[in-house]
Amino acid sequence: xxxxxxxxxxxxxxxxxxxxxxxxxxxxxxxxxxxxxxxxxxxxxxxxxxxxxxxxxxxxxxxxxxxxxxxxxxxxxxxxxxxxxxxxxxxxxxxxxxxxxxxxxxxxxxxxxxx
Amino acid sequence: xxxxxxxxxxxxxxxxxxxxxxxxxxxxxxxxxxxxxxxxxxxxxxxxxxxxxxxxxxxxxxxxxxxxxxxxxxxxxxxxxxxxxxxxxxxxxxxxxxxxxxxxxxxxxxxx
Numbered sequence: 001x002x003x004x005x006x007x008x009x010x011x012x013x014x015x016x017x018x019x020x021x022x023x024x025x026x027x028x029x030x031x032x033x034x035x036x037x038x039x040x041x042x043x044x045x046x047x048x049x050x051x052x053x054x055x056x057x058x059x060x061x062x063x064x065x066x067x068x069x070x071x072x073x074x075x076x077x078x079x080x081x082x083x084x085x086x087x088x089x090x091x092x093x094x095x096x097x098x099x100x101x102x103x104x105x106x107x108x109x110x111x112x113x114x115x
Numbered sequence: 116x117x118x119x120x121x122x123x124x125x126x127x128x129x130x131x132x133x134x135x136x137x138x139x140x141x142x143x144x145x146x147x148x149x150x151x152x153x154x155x156x157x158x159x160x161x162x163x164x165x166x167x168x169x170x171x172x173x174x175x176x177x178x179x180x181x182x183x184x185x186x187x188x189x190x191x192x193x194x195x196x197x198x199x200x201x202x203x204x205x206x207x208x209x210x211x212x213x214x215x216x217x218x219x220x221x222x223x224x225x226x227x
Contacts, residue, residue, distance in 0.1 A: 004157070032214070034215065041221075042220055043219050043221050044158070046215040046216070046217070089157060089158070102160055102173065102174075103160070104157075105157030107156055107157045108157060
C-alpha cells in the first residue's frame with residue numbers, strides 16, 4: 001500500500017521552461033511534506049518543504065503547492081536549468097505522535113532538462 | 116562540517132556473510148536513520164534512533180541490527196546476508212522528528 005505516489009517515473013523539459021512534478025498521498029494524517037533531489041551516486045538532498053497549514057511555499061526557483069482536499073502536492077521549478085536534472089522524491093510525515101519520526105517516500109520522478 | 120559520512124561506498128558479500136555499514140554525523144543531531152533504496156523504488160526505513168542508547172524498528176527491519184552508543188555513530192549490522200539485501204543503503208540524521216533529514220552518500224551492497 002503506497003501512501004505517497006509519484007505517478008510519473010520521468011519528465012523531460014526544455015531549459016528555461018517550467019517543470020512541474022506531482023505527488024499524491026493517501027494518509028490523511030500526513031501534515032508535513034518535503035521534496036528531495038538526488039543525483040546519481042549521491043544521497044538525497046533536501047530541497048523544500050511545506051506544512052499543512054500552508055498551501056504554498058516558495059524558495060527561489062522552487063515552489064511547492066499543497067492541495068489538502070485533493071491530497072496532492074506539486075513542485076514547480078521555474079526556470080528549469082540543466083543542473084536540475086535529477087531524481088526528485090516527494091516525502092511526507094505525520095507532524096506529531098508515533099509516526100512523526102518517519103518519512104514516507106514516493107518512488108521518485110526523474111527530471112531531464114534539455115539544453 | 117563533513118555532514119553524514121558512510122563507509123564503505125561499495126561492497127560485495129557472499130550469501131551468509133556478515134558486515135557492518137558505518138555511519139557518522141558531525142552535526143550533533145539526536146535523530147539518525149537507516150534507509151534502503153531498491154531499484155525504481157522509494158526509500159524504506161530500516162531502523163531509526165532518537166538518541167544514544169535508543170533505537171527502534173522501521174518499516175523493513177528483518178535481517179538487520181543497529182546500535183547507538185554515541186550521538187555521532189549509528190552502525191547497521193547485516194547478519195547472514197541474503198540476495199534480497201542487495202540494495203543501496205543510506206544513513207540520515209535530523210534535528211527533529213520527521214523534519215529535514217540530511218543524508219549520507221550511500222553504500223551500494225551486492226549479495227551474491
